[in-house]
Amino acid sequence: MRAFSSRGATYEAPPNIALVKYWGVRDPERALPYNSSLSVTLERLRSRTTVRFDPDRGTDRVVLNGAEATGPPREAVVRFLDRVRAAASVPLAADVRSSNNFPTASGLASSASGFAALAGAATIAAGLELSPRALSRLARLGSGSASRSIFGGFVEWRAGTRADGSDCYARPLFGPDHWPELVDLVLLVEGAPVKSVRSAEAMQRTVRTSPAYRRRLEEVTGRLRAVRAAISARDPDRLFPVVMDECDSFREVCETTRPPLDYLTATSRAILAEVRSLNRAEGRAVAGYTHDAGAHVHVFTLAPDARRVRGRLARLPGVRRTLLLRPGPGARTVDA
Ligand code: PMV
Secondary structure (H helix, E strand, O other), X not given: OOOOOOOOEEEEEOOEEEEEOOOOEEEOOOOEEOOOEEEEEEOOOOEEEEEEEOOOOOOOEEEEOXXXXXXXXXXXXHHHHHHHHXXXXXXXOEEEEEEEXXXXXXXOOHHHHHHHHHHHHHHHHOOOOOOHHHHHHHHHHHOHHHHOOOOOOEXXXXXXXXXXXXXXXXXXXXXXXXXXXXXXXXEEEOOOOOOOOOHHHHHHHHHHHOOOHHHHHHHHHHHHHHHHHHHHOOOHHHHHHHHHHHHHHHHHHHHOOOOOOOOXXXXXXXXXXXXXXXXXXXXXXXXEEEOOOOOOEEEEXXXXXXXXXXXXXXXXXXXXXXXXXXEOOOOEEEOO
16 A cells, blocks of 8 residues: 555645637547637636545545535545545545635536646645646546546646546646736526536536537637637637637537536526627727526626726626636645
8 A cells, every 4th residue: 555644635726717618528438528618717716625644544535615425526526536545556435625715606616726736735645746737637537527627827727639548638838927908707697507417427418419519619629729729819709709609609518418408596697798898889899798507607807997897897796706816826735
């Protein structure tokens, strides 16, 4: 058995929001996506996870936000720990405690931050020393988007081509300070439905049944290239329209899935319409919206416009709260 740390290890990881989405895998067992994706890691929000392998423990104990987990959420953590135990030759049950400093049920992506934090804490506790790249590869197996939460700033997760997934990991493109004026207004809407189908299952339903999926795959690489170039040039006029097109493409394949996947509320749709009308009225790309598999909407804009855009969107009926977030740093170990 490897020299595991009896004190355990604590790791912290942030959520991220995808500007180019991951939706559909070519290999579900290895979580290998059809297309590369690109995200912004968000500041301030984080999952913090402590893992301790315990020779006196018979089964894994998983405590999420103070409550003992059961059923599928616990099983997903146990399956992930099994991979780490096998890789580290540490055949011990673990005590896992994880909490988010943002409400899990808010619909903000807690699976990305959660599995990135679990990957870091579990591997260190098991005595494995993984590079950030290897950690990204491992986190991917818990939740695809977690591969990107290892890194800060603007992050690309490359789909890779190899069957074993060895070239399928995220890498940082630009650091968190690359574009200081860029802000993400996160609009939390009232009555956001709790996800009824897990993303991993929902996306495969899209792959099987949406007639629009093939076209999406043909177009997404071009959008990825455009997003990368626009971020590199810090150019909102190029970035915001393509981010909205990409979001519309994601929503189109969800809505044409059978049975349809509808993540938005009337308020979410009103936000999208308001951003379009704002851009039209000003004759420039003032803001760009995106959303994931949930009802809350992220609206990117530049700091000088943020107050005005926020004022306009926060007024819409059903908007509960607005957070103003900038790109933030990646995952990190926390000293106990
Ligand atoms: O990482 P998962 O399995 O929760 O899937 C996330 C998929 C989206 O959030 C909709 C898109 C993305 O790239 O983050």
